Amino acid sequence: MAKLLRVNMTDHTVREDEFPKEWERFGGRGLSAKILRREVPGNCDPMGEFNKLILAPGVLTGTAAPTSGRTSVGGKSPLTNGIKEANAGGQFGQKLRRLGYRAVIVEGRTKDRGTYVLTITSKGPELIRADELRLMRTYACAEQLGKNADKRAAFLMVGPAGELGYGNASVAITDLDNRYPTRHAARGGLGAVMGTKGLKAVIIDDHGTIALKAEENDDYRKKISDFVTTWRGKKNAYAKGTAIVVDMASEWGNLPTRNRRSGSFEGHSKINADAIFATFETRGGGMHNCLAGCIVQCSNTIYNEKKEYVTSALEFETLALLGANCGVDDLDAIAEFDRLCDELGMDTIETGAAIAVAMDGGVLPFGDVAGMRNLFAEMEKGTPLGRIIGSGAAVTGRAFNVERIPVVKGQAVPAWEPRTLRATGITYCTSPMGADHTAGLVFGGTKSWEGLAVKSRESQIYNAVVDSSGFCQFQEPPMEAIAGFYSACLGETISKDDLRNMGWEILQDEWAFNRDAGYTRAADHLPEFMKVEPIPTNKMVFDVPNSELDKVYDLNAK
Numbered sequence: 001m002a003k004l005l006r007v008n009m010t011d012h013t014v015r016e017d018e019f020p021k022e023w024e025r026f027g028g029r030g031l032s033a034k035i036l037r038r039e040v041p042g043n044c045d046p047m048g049e050f051n052k053l054i055l056a057p058g059v060l061t062g063t064a065a066p067t068s069g070r071t072s073v074g075g076k077s078p079l080t081n082g083i084k085e086a087n088a089g090g091q092f093g094q095k096l097r098r099l100g101y102r103a104v105i106v107e108g109r110t111k112d113r114g115t116y117v118l119t120i121t122s123k124g125p126e127l128i129r130a131d132e133l134r135l136m137r138t139y140a141c142a143e144q145l146g147k148n149a150d151k152r153a154a155f156l157m158v159g160p161a162g163e164l165g166y167g168n169a170s171v172a173i174t175d176l177d178n179r180y181p182t183r184h185a186a187r188g189g190l191g192a193v194m195g196t197k198g199l200k201a202v203i204i205d206d207h208g209t210i211a212l213k214a215e216e217n218d219d220y221r222k223k224i225s226d227f228v229t230t231w232r233g234k235k236n237a238y239a240k241g242t243a244i245v246v247d248m249a250s251e252w253g254n255l256p257t258r259n260r261r262s263g264s265f266e267g268h269s270k271i272n273a274d275a276i277f278a279t280f281e282t283r284g285g286g287m288h289n290c291l292a293g294c295i296v297q298c299s300n301t302i303y304n305e306k307k308e309y310v311t312s313a314l315e316f317e318t319l320a321l322l323g324a325n326c327g328v329d330d331l332d333a334i335a336e337f338d339r340l341c342d343e344l345g346m347d348t349i350e351t352g353a354a355i356a357v358a359m360d361g362g363v364l365p366f367g368d369v370a371g372m373r374n375l376f377a378e379m380e381k382g383t384p385l386g387r388i389i390g391s392g393a394a395v396t397g398r399a400f401n402v403e404r405i406p407v408v409k410g411q412a413v414p415a416w417e418p419r420t421l422r423a424t425g426i427t428y429c430t431s432p433m434g435a436d437h438t439a440g441l442v443f444g445g446t447k448s449w450e451g452l453a454v455k456s457r458e459s460q461i462y463n464a465v466v467d468s469s470g471f472c473q474f475q476e477p478p479m480e481a482i483a484g485f486y487s488a489c490l491g492e493t494i495s496k497d498d499l500r501n502m503g504w505e506i507l508q509d510e511w512a513f514n515r516d517a518g519y520t521r522a523a524d525h526l527p528e529f530m531k532v533e534p535i536p537t538n539k540m541v542f543d544v545p546n547s548e549l550d551k552v553y554d555l556n557a558k
């Protein structure tokens, strides 16, 4: 019997509920939306007692479907004040599914200011007080938790940023080896929801469990082998990681530079995939997968000049936001900042955007690596300046009277530039997730804005499905293939049209939550400067009229 695990942080109790049959087809983002819609008032305080944090693996997570082990983290976002889902790799979700749980629901908020750790094993869940972990960096926390846990245990945790209630706070998950907390459900400040509830970490140990039922199914096994054969017959676009797009982004005017004053960075060749691969040659490191069963292996491991491990998962978005957008072309410095974001439990996008806004406001010059290091120290100490930067780009912009604040609904715009990629800009305006490229990234659209809303809508539907399945977006599984996996796994016929309807239902749930939170269509817009200030590289502004945006909300609009 599938279960929901409820953890009440107000009275420190745990309880198991039967998983509702009607939600069988929903996992990850879709399941998180169902739970939040039913159980959380849209107008609640994101940091208050009535918000809930949802940890939900995908429908296929825990099975051998390739690259399907993602875990969604959901809740009401302290940044957007609306619904939020962010997902990450690592082994947490696969282990949770093998222990029979479809989701963990963290409720309430501790009243004793204590720090707690949840342990989930085949013997059941247990919540224990662990004040010694308070404000501990994530790497040290993982090491500490590892001392008393089986070496097969994975960890999910928040860093100091989450405990201090920062809007840039992420939820970290340990990697494939269950050691380094490098995988982050980063966007929307969900780490602050977990941290302010008093939950520092979750230890998950599936030792002694057996494989999920789908594994014994011949049809499912055949689907897996056919999919892998087809996939391996194509070129892996991410064989060199997501950094492969740095040069192309700069050429198109898509690489945010100096708080988005430009879309092309003169130092792009120093922070691109070739620069990263050059470090592999001389220092060590290389490409790897962040979860068992990933066939894409887009993640890198970065070493410094002394051949010491620095960080992993140095992604395009991080290179863009903590690099070009801050005027930094020093790859080692960006790797160091990526590690600091991992250590403090922070979203590299929100953090890089906030620092660049501070630079624009005269707090420090663009390209000031030492000054950036100092800002990380201020955030860790919780000084007034650190709290402002940690609160995100919107708060930082207001605090320093900056005109150019690149946020939508309070959340920083990711690297992909909405003035150039106007369909992606439509996603940023209309997605229930706010400005989030993972909600519907669409390339093209540089010539005319006509027809772009439909492309954005279909991409938003597709991404809602993928983020509910457990698949990683980088594998780009076709809808038909996902439908085949669902049918074989759940033992019922599910077509790609059924999946499309499910994706639309998920969006409807999320928009309804946001309406209850107080959102109207008036909030569907990009910051003003993006409508009037052209990108120097291509002279484009975001000029899509509201009548086009409206088409996202109409499934029949062409």
Ligand code: SF4
Pocket (backbone or CB within 6 Å): 067, 089, 288, 289, 290, 291, 294, 295, 296, 297, 298, 299, 472, 473, 474, 475
């Ligand atoms: S494709 Fe990359 S991010 Fe996705 S699961 Fe694999 S290594 Fe992790």
